[in-house]
Amino acid sequence: MxxxxxxxxxxxxxxxxxxxxxxxxxxxxxxxxxxxxxxxxxxxxxxxxxxxxxxxxxxxxxxxxxxxxxxxxxxxxxxxxxxxxxxxxxxxxxxxxxxxxxxxxxxxxxxxxxxxxxxxxxxxxxxxxxxxxxxxxxxxxxxxxxxxxxxxxxxSYDTKTCSKETVSVPDRKRVERSIDKILPIPQVALKVLRIIYNDTYCTQTIADEVKKDQVLSARTLRICNSAMFGLRHRIESLEDALVLLGRNRFIQMVLSAAVKNYFSQTDFGYSICKGGLYHHAVGTAIITEKIASGIGGSEASMAYVAGLMHDIGKVVLDQYMSSAYPYLYRQENNESMNMLEIERKTFGIDHSEIGALLAERWGLPDVYVDTIRFHHHPDQSKSGSNLSHVVYLADIIMSQFQAGLEIERIDLSQLTRSMETTGLHLSQFPSIVDLLPHQNLNSQED
CATH class of the missing domain: 3.30.1330.200 (60s Ribosomal Protein L30; Chain: A;)
Structure with a gap:
């Protein structure tokens, strides 16, 4: 038919x-x-x-x-x-x-x-x-x-009858063992992350490092020329990217290219549409950076990376969501539970915790591990920065106003507190929503 x-x-x-x-x-x-x-x-x-x-x-x-x-x-x-x-x-x-x-x-x-x-x-x-x-x-x-x-x-998702007994639900130990199957982050990307964190880097040095990884170089150029970022001029080389994009934007493209494959998922997992997890990650990264730049502070330079990596734990859990999602989403609707509560009840661990474990395994700087672990509960952050609060706000905006990428009910009890912590007022929320990048919104099918 x-x-x-x-x-x-x-x-x-x-x-x-x-x-x-x-x-x-x-x-x-x-x-x-x-x-x-x-x-x-x-x-x-x-x-x-x-x-x-x-x-x-x-x-x-x-x-x-x-x-x-x-x-x-x-x-x-x-x-x-x-x-x-x-x-x-x-x-x-x-x-x-x-x-x-x-x-x-x-x-x-x-x-x-x-x-x-x-x-x-x-x-x-x-x-x-x-x-x-x-x-x-x-x-x-x-x-x-x-x-x-x-x-x-x-x-927006399949509501067919499904019970916990009819799906394959792993226990916490099995989920944690799945971390071992995740390929390590490319060394070039890891080096870039550490350089950004230490704020001691030369753009040409980073470009030279990226060139050593031919796969990452090709992916970076594809990202630069994708509809997601809406660039007006086609970029043919890393040198072109450096000139046309500038240092910060070039680094963001490299990191976005480095993590893209991690966010590939099955037909039905956390995402409604193909590529949804990745587009959510990039959109959150862009909004996180814009909010951080607007409020100032030392977090601005790390904001894009923090937003990009916040849901990396879903990469591990997504393989189990494929069969369990009707049951889990029915719980989300009927029992008014947020996704973290459902994950802990079902798997014994949530994507924030397993994401932090993965980030530690990769050797990411502590501030990123902290943000990944507490991006749903920023008041529990131990990093001493506002980065978790900023990512939390960006995540809410992407989840509520770009709902076609993934389904996740976020606990919003800390919305007012997070806005106050970052020096914002609740009345400014619509203005923050307006930070949604237009080109990213129109690129779900990329």
């Missing part, structure tokens, strides 16, 4: 097309998705909104991110494609709270505000709303089959 290809619509993006054998899909957490179709004129489209209104100068470049500016553009694109207002039908989904209902959610309610603006604009254009399922605290999928112009709102 023929299965139409699925095209993911990332945050801050819309796609409008004539009817064809293609499924448009958006995975929604706090973001809001809007599907509009016109069966009479055979036109449909899907919009994936990040925030209710612009909160920064970023709006000029990416107005489709925001409900107030993106909805008018989306409707006009449908009209330009041949749709008529009188025959348009609208479906709205997403807008989940940032976590279980509490005062900070009621104060932020980003999804609720986005949904409200969407509905106001729909009313202004006198369009008919066919269905609207917004709010809650869970991730959902909004999809449109363009061949039939049919829209569905479904859970």
């Amino acid at each position: 023929f299965q139409p290809k699925i095209k993911y619509v990332a945050s801050g993006q819309y796609i409008v097309l004539k009817s064809e054998p293609l499924i448009l899909q958006a995975i929604l957490g706090t973001c809001v998705g809007v599907a509009i179709y016109d069966k009479k004129n055979r036109v449909g489209g899907l919009l994936h909104l990040l925030l209710p209104e612009p909160v920064s100068l970023n709006m000029a470049n990416h107005p489709e991110r925001y409900a107030s500016t993106g909805m008018p553009l989306f409707i006009q694109a449908l009209l330009d494609a041949g749709a008529k207002k009188e025959s348009m039908r609208v479906v709205i989904a997403g807008g989940a709270l940032v976590g279980p209902i509490n005062e900070q959610d009621l104060a932020l309610d980003i999804g609720g505000k986005t949904s409200e603006i969407v509905k106001n604009i729909v009313d202004q254009h006198q369009l008919d709303i066919e269905a609207s399922e917004t709010g809650g605290v869970f991730t959902c999928s909004l999809s449109m089959d363009l061949s039939k112009l049919k829209v569905k709102i479904e859970p």
